[in-house]
Amino acid sequence: MFSIATASEKAMSEKYIELWKSIDMDIEKHNILLNALGQFYGSIYLPQKNRPQKMDYFNWVVSEVHGGRIKELNDQRALGKKVVGAFCVYAPEELVFAAGANMVGLCGGADFSVPDAEAVLPRNLCPLIKSFYGFRLNRTCPYFQSSDLVVGETTCDGKKKVYELLSELIPTYVIEIPHRPDTQQGKEFWHKEVEAFKIKLEEVTGNKITAEGLKASIELINNKRKALKRLSDLRAHSPSPISGLDGLLINQISFMDDPKRFTEKVNNLCDELEQRVKDGVGVAAKNAPRIIVAGCPMAVPNWKLHSIVQATGATIVSEESCVGTRYFTDLVEPKGDSVDELLWAIVEKYSKIPCACFTPNDRRIQSIEALAGQFKADGIIYYTLQNCHDYNVEGVKVDRAMKAKDIPMLKIETDYSMGDAPQIQTRVEAFLEIIAGKKQA
Ligand code: SF4
Numbered sequence: 001m002f003s004i005a006t007a008s009e010k011a012m013s014e015k016y017i018e019l020w021k022s023i024d025m026d027i028e029k030h031n032i033l034l035n036a037l038g039q040f041y042g043s044i045y046l047p048q049k050n051r052p053q054k055m056d057y058f059n060w061v062v063s064e065v066h067g068g069r070i071k072e073l074n075d076q077r078a079l080g081k082k083v084v085g086a087f088c089v090y091a092p093e094e095l096v097f098a099a100g101a102n103m104v105g106l107c108g109g110a111d112f113s114v115p116d117a118e119a120v121l122p123r124n125l126c127p128l129i130k131s132f133y134g135f136r137l138n139r140t141c142p143y144f145q146s147s148d149l150v151v152g153e154t155t156c157d158g159k160k161k162v163y164e165l166l167s168e169l170i171p172t173y174v175i176e177i178p179h180r181p182d183t184q185q186g187k188e189f190w191h192k193e194v195e196a197f198k199i200k201l202e203e204v205t206g207n208k209i210t211a212e213g214l215k216a217s218i219e220l221i222n223n224k225r226k227a228l229k230r231l232s233d234l235r236a237h238s239p240s241p242i243s244g245l246d247g248l249l250i251n252q253i254s255f256m257d258d259p260k261r262f263t264e265k266v267n268n269l270c271d272e273l274e275q276r277v278k279d280g281v282g283v284a285a286k287n288a289p290r291i292i293v294a295g296c297p298m299a300v301p302n303w304k305l306h307s308i309v310q311a312t313g314a315t316i317v318s319e320e321s322c323v324g325t326r327y328f329t330d331l332v333e334p335k336g337d338s339v340d341e342l343l344w345a346i347v348e349k350y351s352k353i354p355c356a357c358f359t360p361n362d363r364r365i366q367s368i369e370a371l372a373g374q375f376k377a378d379g380i381i382y383y384t385l386q387n388c389h390d391y392n393v394e395g396v397k398v399d400r401a402m403k404a405k406d407i408p409m410l411k412i413e414t415d416y417s418m419g420d421a422p423q424i425q426t427r428v429e430a431f432l433e434i435i436a437g438k439k440q441a
C-alpha cells in the first residue's frame with residue numbers, strides 16, 4: 001500500500017535536495033518536519049476504511065506536496081512565471097492568475113514552527129499567525145521559499161501587525177479590507193484596493209492584466225469553486241459518501257494544487273461519489289451523528305479536531321470555514337467586458353465572504369443556519385483558535401442563534417498542540433451523548 005512516510009523520508013529527501021537548496025531551505029529542519037508530517041498523515045488518513053478510490057490522487061498530492069508541486073512551481077518560475085503566496089481567501093486569486101502568476105496558500109497549520117515564532121512574537125497570539133511567521137523564520141515551508149510576493153490583508157489585528165515583521169523577510173503586499181463591506185463606501189474602498197493590487201501584480205510580473213485574461217482566470221477559479229461545491233453537496237447525503245477528514249483534506253489541497261488539474265480530479269472523485277450515493281455506500285454507520293464544524297480555518301496539517309470526532313464514530317459533513325464553504329459558496333459573476341467591470345465583479349463576490357472580521361456579520365449566522373438544514377446536522381462544533389478574538393466573540397451570537405433553532409452546539413477553543421486532545425475527545429463524547437439523548441426524546 002502507498003506509504004507517505006516512506007515516500008517523504010526516502011524518495012523526497014534524495015530526489016529534491018538540490019531543489020530545496022536552490023530555494024534556501026533549512027534542509028535538516030525540513031527533514032524533521034517531513035518525517036513528522038508523513039507519520040502524522042500515515043496514522044490519521046491511511047487507516048480509514050472504505051475510502052473512495054479516487055482519493056489516491058489526493059494521497060499522491062500530499063506525498064508530493066513538498067516535492068513535485070514545488071518542482072513544478074520552480075520550473076515555471078525559471079521560465080518567468082511568478083509565485084504569489086497568500087494566507088486568506090480575500091486575496092483575489094483571479095487577478096493573480098490573470099497576471100500570469102501562480103497563487104499558493106502558505107503553511108500556517110502546524111505546531112512545528114510555533115517555537116521559532118515565539119522567540120520573536122508574543123506567545124498569546126493565534127497559533128495560525130505564529131505558525132506562518134515561524135515557517136518563514138525557520139525556512140521549512142517550500143511554498144514560502146518559492147514565493148516572489150506574499151499578499152496579506154487587514155483582517156485581524158494579529159495578522160496585520162505580523163505582516164509588518166514578515167515584510168522584513170520577504171516582499172509583502174497588504175490589501176486593506178473594509179470591515180463593513182455592505183456599505184457603498186466600503187465597496188468603493190475595496191474596489192480601489194483591488195485596483196491597486198492589480199497594478200502591483202503588473203509591476204511584479206511584468207504582465208498587463210487584460211479583460212480577456214481576467215475573464216479566463218475568473219472562469220478557471222469559478223470552475224474550481226463549482227467542483228468544491230459539488231463535492232460539498234454530495235457530503236450532504238445520508239450516509240455521507242466520503243469522510244470528514246477526506247473532505248477537509250481536499251479543501252486544504254485546493255490552495256496548493258494547480259487549479260485546472262485539481263478541478264478535474266475533484267470532479268472525477270465526485271463522479272465516483274455520485275455512484276456511491278446511488279448505491280447507498282457511506283463511510284460511517286447510517287445513524288452516525290452528523291456534525292458541522294464552524295469557525296476558524298484549518299490549514300494543512302491541522303487535522304486534529306476532525307480525527308478526534310471521526311474516531312468517536314460521528315461524521316463531519318461540512319466545514320463552515322475559509323477552508324470550506326466560505327471559499328466556494330459564491331462565484332465571481334463576470335458581468336461586463338472591461339477590466340474595471342470585472343474588478344467590480346470581484347469586489348461583489350469577495351464582499352460576500354462572511355469572515356468574523358466584518359461587523360456586523362449576520363450573513364455568517366444565516367449561512368450556518370442554512371448549512372445545518374441542508375446537511376441535516378445533528379450538531380455544530382464551533383471551532384476557534386486560541387486568541388482569535390473575532391471568531392471567539394462571534395461564537396456568542398452563533399450560540400444564541402443555534403439555541404433558538406434547538407441545534408446543539410459545542411464550543412472548542414484550541415491550538416495546534418496535541419496536549420489537549422484527550423480533553424477535547426471527552427468533551428466531544430459528552431456532546432454526542434447529548435445529541436443521542438435528543439434523538440431518542
Ligand atoms: S477567516 Fe477571515 S482572515 Fe481568515 S482566511 Fe478567512 S477571510 Fe481570511
Ligand code: SF4
Pocket residue numbers: 126127128129155156157158159296297385387388389390391
Ligand atoms: S484564526 Fe483568527 S486570529 Fe488567527 S489569523 Fe484567522 S482571524 Fe486572525
